[in-house]
Amino acid sequence: MDQMLLLLLLSSGLQGDEISSYTASQCEMASADIAMLVDGSGSISRDDFGRMKSFISEMVQNFPVGPNKVQIGLTQYSRDQKAEWHLNSHNKKQSLLQAINQIKQIHGSTMTGKALQYIDNHSFTPEVGTRPDSKKIVVLITDGESVDDVEIPATNLKDSGIEVFVIGVGRAFHAQRAVHELRTIASADVNSHLYLIWDFQSLHDAAINISTSICHAATEPKQLPSYYPTVFIIRLVVLLLTLLVFCSLIFYTHKTTRAKQRVQQNDTELEYYNLGVGGVPEASP
Ligand SMILES: *[C@@H]1O[C@H](CO)[C@@H](O)[C@H](O)[C@H]1NC(C)=O
Ligand SMILES: *[C@@H]1O[C@H](CO)[C@@H](O)[C@H](O)[C@H]1NC(C)=O
Numbered sequence: 001m002d003q004m005l006l007l008l009l010l011s012s013g014l015q016g017d018e019i020s021s022y023t024a025s026q027c028e029m030a031s032a033d034i035a036m037l038v039d040g041s042g043s044i045s046r047d048d049f050g051r052m053k054s055f056i057s058e059m060v061q062n063f064p065v066g067p068n069k070v071q072i073g074l075t076q077y078s079r080d081q082k083a084e085w086h087l088n089s090h091n092k093k094q095s096l097l098q099a100i101n102q103i104k105q106i107h108g109s110t111m112t113g114k115a116l117q118y119i120d121n122h123s124f125t126p127e128v129g130t131r132p133d134s135k136k137i138v139v140l141i142t143d144g145e146s147v148d149d150v151e152i153p154a155t156n157l158k159d160s161g162i163e164v165f166v167i168g169v170g171r172a173f174h175a176q177r178a179v180h181e182l183r184t185i186a187s188a189d190v191n192s193h194l195y196l197i198w199d200f201q202s203l204h205d206a207a208i209n210i211s212t213s214i215c216h217a218a219t220e221p222k223q224l225p226s227y228y229p230t231v232f233i234i235r236l237v238v239l240l241l242t243l244l245v246f247c248s249l250i251f252y253t254h255k256t257t258r259a260k261q262r263v264q265q266n267d268t269e270l271e272y273y274n275l276g277v278g279g280v281p282e283a284s285p
Contacts, residue, residue: 088129
């Protein structure tokens with residue numbers, strides 16, 4: 001049901017160059033380190049692997065590629081992982097597109113869990129060109145359920161502060177169990193991080209929507225994890241300041257009320273006194 005709706009949404013979107021340039025202009029300010037993790041398992045036919053490569057090229061077309069903008073690394077996986085190139089290997093869109101064209105499918109089973117752990121260990125180190133304060137994004141493209149556990153590696157990856165987008169393509173994801181696995185991997189909010197595509201032919205139609213989503217994430221300021229010390233200290237200071245303001249307000253209000261009461265009391269005494277004086281009959285000469 002879910003997938004049907006998503007597909008309808010995806011295919012109802014505007015298409016063609018108009019959208020492409022719209023997306024490109026939306027992406028202008030994007031800056032991020034993106035690790036693509038591409039399933040090259042044997043269940044993907046030669047033609048479909050080619051469609052997957054075209055899809056990756058279409059997405060890359062939308063990003064402003066460069067050492068100060070979007071850097072893209074790519075790892076292919078099946079039973080093992082193969083780092084095709086690193087974040088800092090291609091600093092021009094044209095050479096990146098050539099590299100995508102030259103990827104050769106590795107075949108084998110699908111061990112997505114291990115591949116996610118590999119990405120966490122190797123794809124965002126300073127040696128491969130990761131920038132210290134960059135926004136870090138993983139884009140996983142797979143055609144089926146993993147044969148190993150994905151939950152722990154996916155949690156580790158997200159705990160490292162990496163935003164994870166997941167694209168599931170093909171028949172395997174007509175089954176709820178397979179969809180559930182991808183939900184486990186994707187970052188929250190899952191609606192904007194998980195894309196289910198009915199078949200490889202439909203990948204093309206989804207490319208614009210998905211790159212818009214990724215661009216959006218790559219343009220947002222980096223979100224610091226809540227336990228990050230600076231964030232904690234800032235929150236503490238704000239809390240203390242609020243308390244201080246609150247206390248001084250109460251103190252001040254209290255003081256002025258009491259002062260007023262005192263003045264009122266004096267007034268009463270004075271009136272009473274006046275009354276008293278008034279009460280004395282006037283002496284007539
Ligand atoms: C895809 O794009 C269309 C048109 O902009 C939009 O209405 C739709 O919500 C998008 N779908 C997803 C899943 O982002
Ligand atoms: C990742 O690193 C951990 C700890 O350093 C290690 O135990 C694990 O084997 C590594 N996994 C991969 C797939 O690189």
